[in-house]
Amino acid sequence: MTGLRDDAMGGELRSLLTGDVLTRETAGYDDARRVFNAMIDRHPALIVQCEDRTDVAVSVAFARDHGLEVAVRGGGHSVAGLALTDGLVIDLRRMNDVSVDPVARTATVGGGAIMADLDRACTAHGLATTGGRVSTTGVGGFVLGGGTGWLDRLFGLACDNLLEAEVVTAGGEVVRAAPDSHPDLFWALHGGGGNFGVVTSMVLRLHPLPASTFGLLLWQPERGPELVRAFRDLIENGPDELGGGVIFLTGPAGEDFVPAALVGQLALAIVLVYAGTETELRRVAGPLFDAAPAGQYVAELPYDELQSAMDDPPGYRNYWSAEHLHALPDEAADAFCAGAADMLVPSASQHVLFSMGGAIARGPADHPVPWRRASWVVHPFGLWTDAADDERGIRWTRAVRAAVRPWSTGDVYLNFIGDEGRERVVSGFGADGYARLAAVKARYDPANMFHRNHNVRPA
Ligand code: FAD
16 A cells, blocks of 8 residues: 555656655666665655756755655765655756866755765866765765864865755755855855755865875774874874874775785774875875884875775664764873774774874864864774674674763764764764754755754754
C-alpha cells in the first residue's frame, strides 16, 4: 500500500517538475538513497532530483501539502545521515554548476556542487577558497556549517567567504540573502547549517593561489609525543600559509613512499599543506623534515589535485566526534597520542589533530561559530567495514573525546559530529548564537520544516 501511495505521489510531483522523482519502484533509487556513511539505511518515499530553484520550491510546497518530512541532500556526507528521511528528499546533486569570475574573484556555486566541482573551476584561474579536505564533500553542507580545510588559517573558515546566497524558504519563496537583503538570514547562514531553507546557489570569495604544496610525512607511532610537539610549535609560530594536521592511521598499501613496516600497521602521519612552493614548505617546516621521517610524499600540486590527495571512498561504517582545545600543552599532546592505541587497525579510521588559529581566529566574532576561537581540534574519525566492530569503533571515538576534555573550550563544530544531543547542538552555536538563530528560524521556518540538521528550534 505504501509503495502504491508513494508511486501516486511521485507521479503527481513528477508532472510539476523539470527534474525527476524516484520511488522504491524506480530504477536508480537505491543508488540515489546511498550516503557516505554505510550505517545509514533509509528508504525515502520520494527522492526529487531537482534541476533548478523552481523544482526546489515546488518540492517544498508539495512536502508541506502532503505532510511529508523533508531532508535536503548535498554531498551526503553528514555522519548522522541528515540528508535522508523516510519522507521527501530534495536532492540537489544535479544543481552543481560552478562559474568563476576571475576579475571579481568570486565563484557562484550551485547548492548541490561538491568540493571537486568548486576546486576544479577555481584551479583553472589560479584561485582558491577554503574547502573540505575530501573532494566529494558537498559545498552546501560544508559552507553552511562553517567549513574548515587545509588553508583555513590563510583564507578563514569557508563561511567567512560566503558573500551571498539564494534560498528557498519553508514558505516556498526564493530570497536573496546578502548584507543588503535579508541580513538576518545572511548572518544565520554563517554556521547555522541547513536550518533556514534550501540554499540553491551561493557566491563565495576566492583568493589568489599561485602555488600549493602537499606533504605527507610518516613515522612509527611511538614518535607521536615528540612530533606532535614539533608540529604544534611549528604551526603556532609559523605563517598562516602553513596548515595541516597530525593523523594516526593505518599505513596504506600500494604506495611507494610507505615503508613496508608501516603497511597495515598503526602509523603516525603529519600532513603539511602550504600555500606556496615545495622549496618554501621544506624551509618553513624544516624541523619536521629533519626529524627523519620513515617515509614521505611531497609535491607541488594543482589545488584541485591537492584537495583530493586524502580522499576516502564512501561505503564505510562511520562514527566521528570532536573536541576543540583552547591550547595544546604537552599533557594534551600526550593524551591525544595515547588515544591512537585503541583505534581500529587496520581500518580506514583516522585519529586527527587539526590546527586552527590564523585567519580562523581573526574572523567575524559574531557569527554562530564560537569554536573558531579554539587553537586545535581533536577529531576521532572512525571508519570501518564490519558491523561487528561498531561497538568498539564507537567506544574508541567517545574515549578520545573524554581523554582530551580537560583542555576543551566547550564549543564544537557540528559538521564534525553526529547526533550527540541538544546540549551539544547549543554548544555548536554558543548560547547567544543559538538564541539569535532561533529568532531567525521563527521568521523563516516557524513550523521547523527543515529539521533534518543540527536543529535550531524556532523561538
Ligand atoms: P549532506 O549530508 O548532504 O548534508 C548535511 C546537512 O547540510 C544536512 O542537514 C543538509 O540538509 C544540509 N545541506 C546540505 N546542502 C544544503 C543546501 N544546499 N541548502 C541547505 N541545506 C543543505 N568538514 C569540514 O569542515 N572540513 C573537512 O575537511 C571535512 N572533511 C570531511 C571528510 C569526509 C570524508 C566527510 C564524510 C565529511 C567531512 N567533513 C568536513 C564534514 C562535512 O563538512 C559535513 O559532513 C557536511 O555536512 C557535509 O555536507 P554535505 O552537503 O556533503 O552533506
